[in-house]
Amino acid sequence: QVEVGVINSLSGNFAAFGERYRTGLQVALDEINANGGIKGQQLTLTIQDDRSEAKSALAEAESFASKGVPLVIGSYASSITGPLAQFLTRQKVPMIVLGSADDSITKPGSPWVFRAKHNSTIVGKAYFDYFDHLKNTKKDVPLETVAMLYGNGAWPTSLAKEGKRLATERGYKVVGDQSYDQGVTDFRPILNRFRGANPDILYIVSYAEDGVAITRQMREVGLNAKVIAIDTSAALPSFVQQVGKSADHVATAVSWSQDVKYPGAQELYERLKAKAGGEPSFYEAEGYLALMVAADALRRADPKSRDSVREALAATDITTPVTTVNFKSADGFQGQNPIRSLILQIQDGKHVTVFPDDLAAKQAQHPTPEWSTR
Amino acid sequence: MMEQAILQVDNVDLGYGALKVVFGASLHVNRGELVGLVGGNGSGKSTILRAISGMIAPWSGRILFDGEEIKGARPHQMARKGLAHVAMGRQLFPNMTVRENLMLGAYLPEAKAARDENMAKVETLFPDLIRYTNAMAGQLSGGQQQMVAIARALMLGPKMLIMDEPSLGLSPLFVKEVMAAIRRVAETGLPILLVEQNVKQVLAVSHRVYVLENGKQVLDGPSEELQGHPMIRKAYLGL
Amino acid sequence: MTKHLIGLGVLLAVGIAYPAIFPNNLTIAISVLLFAGWATSLDLLGGWNGQVSLGHASFVGLGAYFVAIGQSQFGLAPWWTMAMAAAFAAILGYFWGWLTFSLRGPYFSLSTIAVAEILRLIAINEEWLSGGATGVFIATLPEPFGIDLFSRTAQFYMALAFAAVVIATVIVISRARFGYQLRAVREDEDSAMAAGIDPTATKLKAFMLSAALTSIGGGIYGIVLAFIEPHVIFALLLSVQIALTAIIGGRGTIWGPAVGALVLIGAGEMFRTTFAEANMLIYGILILVVVLFVPRGIVGELARRRIRRLYAKRAQG
Amino acid sequence: MAGFDIFLQNIANGVLIGGVYALIGIGLTLVFGVMRTINFAHGDFVVLGMYSAVLFNALLGWDPYLSLLLAMPIGFFAGVIVERFILSRVIDAPPESALLATLGISLIIGNAILLTFGGEPRSVQVSYASSTFSIAGVNVSMVLLLAGIATVIMIAALYVLLNRTEVGRAIRGTAENRLGAELVGIDTRRIHSIVFGLGVMLAVMAGVTLIPLLFATPTNTGAVFTLKAFVVTVLGGLGNVGAAIAGGILLGVVEVLGASYFMSEYREAYGLIAFLLILLFRPEGLFGRTVKRV
Amino acid sequence: MPNVLRADGITVKFGGVTAVNNVSLSLGSGKILGLIGPNGAGKTTLFNAVTGFAPMHSGKITLLDKDITALPAFKRTRLGFGRTFQTERPFEELTVLENVLIAAFLTVRRRSEAERLAMSVLEQVGLADRAHQPALDLNLARRRRLELAKALAVKPKVIFLDEIMAGLNPPALREMITFVRSLSAQGLAVLMVEHIMEAIIELSDHVIVLASGEKIAEGTPHQVTSNERVIEAYLGTD
Numbered sequence A: 001q002v003e004v005g006v007i008n009s010l011s012g013n014f015a016a017f018g019e020r021y022r023t024g025l026q027v028a029l030d031e032i033n034a035n036g037g038i039k040g041q042q043l044t045l046t047i048q049d050d051r052s053e054a055k056s057a058l059a060e061a062e063s064f065a066s067k068g069v070p071l072v073i074g075s076y077a078s079s080i081t082g083p084l085a086q087f088l089t090r091q092k093v094p095m096i097v098l099g100s101a102d103d104s105i106t107k108p109g110s111p112w113v114f115r116a117k118h119n120s121t122i123v124g125k126a127y128f129d130y131f132d133h134l135k136n137t138k139k140d141v142p143l144e145t146v147a148m149l150y151g152n153g154a155w156p157t158s159l160a161k162e163g164k165r166l167a168t169e170r171g172y173k174v175v176g177d178q179s180y181d182q183g184v185t186d187f188r189p190i191l192n193r194f195r196g197a198n199p200d201i202l203y204i205v206s207y208a209e210d211g212v213a214i215t216r217q218m219r220e221v222g223l224n225a226k227v228i229a230i231d232t233s234a235a236l237p238s239f240v241q242q243v244g245k246s247a248d249h250v251a252t253a254v255s256w257s258q259d260v261k262y263p264g265a266q267e268l269y270e271r272l273k274a275k276a277g278g279e280p281s282f283y284e285a286e287g288y289l290a291l292m293v294a295a296d297a298l299r300r301a302d303p304k305s306r307d308s309v310r311e312a313l314a315a316t317d318i319t320t321p322v323t324t325v326n327f328k329s330a331d332g333f334q335g336q337n338p339i340r341s342l343i344l345q346i347q348d349g350k351h352v353t354v355f356p357d358d359l360a361a362k363q364a365q366h367p368t369p370e371w372s373t374r
Numbered sequence B: 001m002m003e004q005a006i007l008q009v010d011n012v013d014l015g016y017g018a019l020k021v022v023f024g025a026s027l028h029v030n031r032g033e034l035v036g037l038v039g040g041n042g043s044g045k046s047t048i049l050r051a052i053s054g055m056i057a058p059w060s061g062r063i064l065f066d067g068e069e070i071k072g073a074r075p076h077q078m079a080r081k082g083l084a085h086v087a088m089g090r091q092l093f094p095n096m097t098v099r100e101n102l103m104l105g106a107y108l109p110e111a112k113a114a115r116d117e118n119m120a121k122v123e124t125l126f127p128d129l130i131r132y133t134n135a136m137a138g139q140l141s142g143g144q145q146q147m148v149a150i151a152r153a154l155m156l157g158p159k160m161l162i163m164d165e166p167s168l169g170l171s172p173l174f175v176k177e178v179m180a181a182i183r184r185v186a187e188t189g190l191p192i193l194l195v196e197q198n199v200k201q202v203l204a205v206s207h208r209v210y211v212l213e214n215g216k217q218v219l220d221g222p223s224e225e226l227q228g229h230p231m232i233r234k235a236y237l238g239l
Numbered sequence C: 001m002t003k004h005l006i007g008l009g010v011l012l013a014v015g016i017a018y019p020a021i022f023p024n025n026l027t028i029a030i031s032v033l034l035f036a037g038w039a040t041s042l043d044l045l046g047g048w049n050g051q052v053s054l055g056h057a058s059f060v061g062l063g064a065y066f067v068a069i070g071q072s073q074f075g076l077a078p079w080w081t082m083a084m085a086a087a088f089a090a091i092l093g094y095f096w097g098w099l100t101f102s103l104r105g106p107y108f109s110l111s112t113i114a115v116a117e118i119l120r121l122i123a124i125n126e127e128w129l130s131g132g133a134t135g136v137f138i139a140t141l142p143e144p145f146g147i148d149l150f151s152r153t154a155q156f157y158m159a160l161a162f163a164a165v166v167i168a169t170v171i172v173i174s175r176a177r178f179g180y181q182l183r184a185v186r187e188d189e190d191s192a193m194a195a196g197i198d199p200t201a202t203k204l205k206a207f208m209l210s211a212a213l214t215s216i217g218g219g220i221y222g223i224v225l226a227f228i229e230p231h232v233i234f235a236l237l238l239s240v241q242i243a244l245t246a247i248i249g250g251r252g253t254i255w256g257p258a259v260g261a262l263v264l265i266g267a268g269e270m271f272r273t274t275f276a277e278a279n280m281l282i283y284g285i286l287i288l289v290v291v292l293f294v295p296r297g298i299v300g301e302l303a304r305r306r307i308r309r310l311y312a313k314r315a316q317g
Numbered sequence D: 001m002a003g004f005d006i007f008l009q010n011i012a013n014g015v016l017i018g019g020v021y022a023l024i025g026i027g028l029t030l031v032f033g034v035m036r037t038i039n040f041a042h043g044d045f046v047v048l049g050m051y052s053a054v055l056f057n058a059l060l061g062w063d064p065y066l067s068l069l070l071a072m073p074i075g076f077f078a079g080v081i082v083e084r085f086i087l088s089r090v091i092d093a094p095p096e097s098a099l100l101a102t103l104g105i106s107l108i109i110g111n112a113i114l115l116t117f118g119g120e121p122r123s124v125q126v127s128y129a130s131s132t133f134s135i136a137g138v139n140v141s142m143v144l145l146l147a148g149i150a151t152v153i154m155i156a157a158l159y160v161l162l163n164r165t166e167v168g169r170a171i172r173g174t175a176e177n178r179l180g181a182e183l184v185g186i187d188t189r190r191i192h193s194i195v196f197g198l199g200v201m202l203a204v205m206a207g208v209t210l211i212p213l214l215f216a217t218p219t220n221t222g223a224v225f226t227l228k229a230f231v232v233t234v235l236g237g238l239g240n241v242g243a244a245i246a247g248g249i250l251l252g253v254v255e256v257l258g259a260s261y262f263m264s265e266y267r268e269a270y271g272l273i274a275f276l277l278i279l280l281f282r283p284e285g286l287f288g289r290t291v292k293r294v
Numbered sequence E: 001m002p003n004v005l006r007a008d009g010i011t012v013k014f015g016g017v018t019a020v021n022n023v024s025l026s027l028g029s030g031k032i033l034g035l036i037g038p039n040g041a042g043k044t045t046l047f048n049a050v051t052g053f054a055p056m057h058s059g060k061i062t063l064l065d066k067d068i069t070a071l072p073a074f075k076r077t078r079l080g081f082g083r084t085f086q087t088e089r090p091f092e093e094l095t096v097l098e099n100v101l102i103a104a105f106l107t108v109r110r111r112s113e114a115e116r117l118a119m120s121v122l123e124q125v126g127l128a129d130r131a132h133q134p135a136l137d138l139n140l141a142r143r144r145r146l147e148l149a150k151a152l153a154v155k156p157k158v159i160f161l162d163e164i165m166a167g168l169n170p171p172a173l174r175e176m177i178t179f180v181r182s183l184s185a186q187g188l189a190v191l192m193v194e195h196i197m198e199a200i201i202e203l204s205d206h207v208i209v210l211a212s213g214e215k216i217a218e219g220t221p222h223q224v225t226s227n228e229r230v231i232e233a234y235l236g237t238d
């Protein structure tokens, strides 16, 4: 029997994500054990809650470290994952990042920390590649100005920073740059300000839930743009439910989607859906991915030796229905998989992969029509 | 005598926390009677009044009001039964005007029915009240507040009145007036249990008096008789 | 007094032996000690002085940030930055107190939430000052006498020293003139003035001391986390947890806050590993149970019962 | 749009969002005014209201405004029960105990919702969610206006209740002096239950009214609402129900103007700064009054 | 003999109401000044103004030739004021000894000395046997004495006593009268408000009568008690 420790947020502020990650992890676990486990041994998962707090996550990490688990998977928020990475590195326990996408986890990173999912550099680039792509395909629709609206959390801030850097680098003009604190979500003042600036692109990074209010209020104040990108929030199935028709044309970056042209993606979707009992998202897929990477490394290593597990992880080279994994050290990153982010667009109430071209299921609908005409 | 007693306290023990302060006190007040309860500081007079109006529960013994045992009744229930208590500390509504205080005194339905009538009575008893009827009760001087407290109790239109040192902090002139007022109220037939330090005044207005020392009842009897009692003369009249 | 000093001795003795006995449960013990120290510091103001602060995470954050930025930007050793944090926290406490001490009771508590929230927003938005929303790492630390400050054992002893110093401070103060001034102001400001006490000055001193002590614990917490994010370290939730710890244990008692830390963190950890998703729900129920059965806090209720019993005996006997 | 039009629009938005804040705040004002308890669970009751609307919408397809009919009485009884079984038992303990109790309640509500509904944000999609109409060039959001109307109705009703009815007078008496109220025959335990019931009912109502506008998550949103409610309450004056609307509007306008013409990232701070200023210069709130004597 | 305390033209207004109107008084050490007047006359307000607990509209206060008009209450205490409150205000959660200790700490810093001072004051007022009892549990007479002990433990030069005799039974009253006399015998200047005329007559060297905030009479106890206006406004006729 091989035991893998998972530190996941099942209660507290991030519980919504924790639930989804757990589903993905369990789907992967079933698959791994159905295929003979780790060298004939059953793989077991010990999933421990961190109450969405660093101090509990660290206590759990200490107990995993002393129990001798070959590796630890965790957690969602960067405020938890950061300290976890620091601690596990010092304890020389290999760690696979479960959900945190903050650059700082793998940059400069540590030899013990691995992330198969994306980070803000990758996601920011995906958005701007997409904008460039739209600009090139429809030359008659000018895309020159960007307005940015983002929450003041770690992820929104770092993605916005990356966005600002890329915008200047690629010749876009930033005509709006506003952040907000979590509160009673009233974005009208900011959206009204943006309306005056009349941006071509709206680049929005919200706390998970705020995108709903932003979209509704965008419509309400009549803020039009040719491209509307809303990160994280618009990727959730609930977004479409709650925003309704106004959700159409909104774009969002994800690490995975059901219609991506990877072998097995559709089948994974079915299994995730069955396990979740509802519409799955890329979060489930990331959970699945983390454990698949772990299992692959454990198969190639001596599970009793953390050094050998670490080496096996560093040498990872696999293809999963979520993405290919290959931990490179480049651009100052270490232990980071250069995953390709996908851009989804909501078309007729469905999330559709529209970019990059070779993975897309459909063409992007562009430009976004004005609110008054729909 | 038993049937006509409106209030009867039977052999009660009272206390706070683990501390017993009243030991086996018994007293009664008949209808139409003004009874005084006197005793040294800390002898337990206020404690007995608190028990009667349901602020604390007796440890043992029983209390009957209007022929009914008041087991576990709370102050508002006693008020509903017709018991008005002018408590220590006056217990006014400081951020309300004097008028509002009096109106709330007539909160209960029966009292409300007789509100205007009672108000008129109160105004004749305490003509001074009219002057500051629109002032906030909390801004009044100590003595003024005491008058409001008595007036508010009368607004209840009670069957019986218990008073805890109504003359406390009143000017000499006013002590006389309040005592006269109490006597007048008593003359209307309202039974009163009066706790007072001013023993001379109590003996002058009351029918009967109980004397309490250190939580124990030491003496009782008609006021005229006690007036000449050596112990009373020595300890309470300073003669 | 001697009783409390013995208690402190026991705490130190148990503490010194602890890492040898439970080498794999240090993180949780560090949390208990830090919370004990924070809650005791908070109680100096909240319990002894009657000014319940719901903004003490500010000082925790301040300490953590001084250590993290001092180390990563200026290469300053944590003991220097902790001293600086304490001084700065005291100054901040002075102005904070000066701003809010005309308020009494719940108004004061609410105002502390407001000030703490404003500080949180500053820490998040002023990148030049704090490194901004994405947080700061502590990547390296000096090694005094060859001690690895990143090791949990070293951190445990730091936390132990912190808790012990704070509790010792309270023991001393509780018997001293200042301690009585604190309580006088808590009970009745006018009456305190009639005894020649300057209520504002007293509250300011308490606030400054409380803030300085809290920030030192914050510095240690920064080292323990090695990565701090403003949202978390300045969170209202953390402030509330610290106050909760003090109140559950028994406000205005010497050992109450420490006992509160032990009970709350211990129970929290136990629930977390046994009840999974429902753990916070059970935790909430635990809080209600404590409130209903020991409304003055665990130690507070014990102390009260003891005084009552003694006095009842004397009065009756 | 010309500068002045935008200014008008901003003022209008501030006033409207202020109505929302007032709605969130009035229940807290009432409870604080009478029971002197800082109810940390207030925001969680608002969230509970939101989830009740979500539930009625999912099960019965009801519009949130329709579900008010059921949610308000349920909220009232929930409040009465919480008061009876929890808060009434700590009323004589030091004030921190009640604060602690409400923190416990807050944790219980949030996590009970989490266990039942999961952690995903929830909302109710209504057809009028983004609809607006314009008066004199100023756009008015339909949902905000509805919430504003609800606020005005509730506050007017409460005002009448407190100042013109017998129960209201009893509530005020209880707030002023509990023992004094008992002595004139007011059952103050019942009053406390009623007041807390009303407080929760108002919170639930705020939640239901706001769900088309906002969204609910089990554990995070509650604290946000509680904080807003505190600010509104203090701005207006603790315990002064009518002033809650002034407090709410002041907060809304300050925030919207700050976010529109100044740094939007400090939006939440503007309200808090106003809050501190008011506390310092008028500790009893804009419209509060207290009598203090030595 | 020089005056310890002088107050000139004290006026206190609340909103539009003048609670104290242009009242002056002076007091020498070892003297007792009685202050009487109907309820609401402004006696407590005058006390509060002189001791610094109520804001004054106009007036000037000097203590031992030092102008203290602008000083906050606690500084006046440090310079030599001691006061009681009309409704007693003990530090309820503390013991009797600790209550007095707090006041004693004003003049001595060491705990052992402060404790000694506090105990001696408690002996003086006859509460020594209650030293370790919670202040909350005291009865009225003892609360009064505690109030007095707190005022004395700051070692004042002038002591303000606001109705400390109200509600006392005759023996307790006698004790209190004797006690106040002993205070003035020790050289303290005593300012007392009292409705109990027996005490005023026995103790006061000088009496000031207030009514509606105005000084309507002053003089020896004998003079004021026979004053027509005083009888009409305050004493009443038998």
Ligand SMILES: Nc1ncnc2c1ncn2[C@@H]1O[C@H](COP(=O)(O)OP(=O)(O)OP(=O)(O)O)[C@@H](O)[C@H]1O
Pocket: B016, B019, B021, B039, B040, B041, B042, B043, B044, B045, B046, B047, B048, E136, E137, E138, E139, E140, E141, E167
């Ligand atoms: N709330 C309380 N808790 C504890 N003990 C109390 C409390 N109230 C009163 N006592 C004690 O009970 C005893 C009786 O007090 P009580 O107030 O009944 O006396 P009293 O006869 O009314 O005296 P007084 O003339 O001073 O008003 C006193 O020793 C007092 O200290």
Ligand SMILES: Nc1ncnc2c1ncn2[C@@H]1O[C@H](COP(=O)(O)OP(=O)(O)OP(=O)(O)O)[C@@H](O)[C@H]1O
Pocket: B139, B140, B141, B142, B143, B144, B169, D292, D293, E014, E017, E019, E037, E038, E039, E040, E041, E042, E043, E044, E045, E046, E086
């Ligand atoms: N804080 C305040 N606000 C408004 N009015 C006040 C305030 N304090 C006192 N007053 C008013 O000032 C007047 C004088 O009150 P004060 O308490 O000084 O009277 P007093 O002479 O001490 O009476 P008593 O003998 O009844 O104690 C009263 O009419 C009172 O209503």
Ligand SMILES: [Mg+2]
Pocket: B045, B046, B047, B088, B164, E140
């Ligand atoms: Mg009494």
Ligand SMILES: [Mg+2]
Pocket: B141, B142, E043, E044, E045, E086
């Ligand atoms: Mg007075």
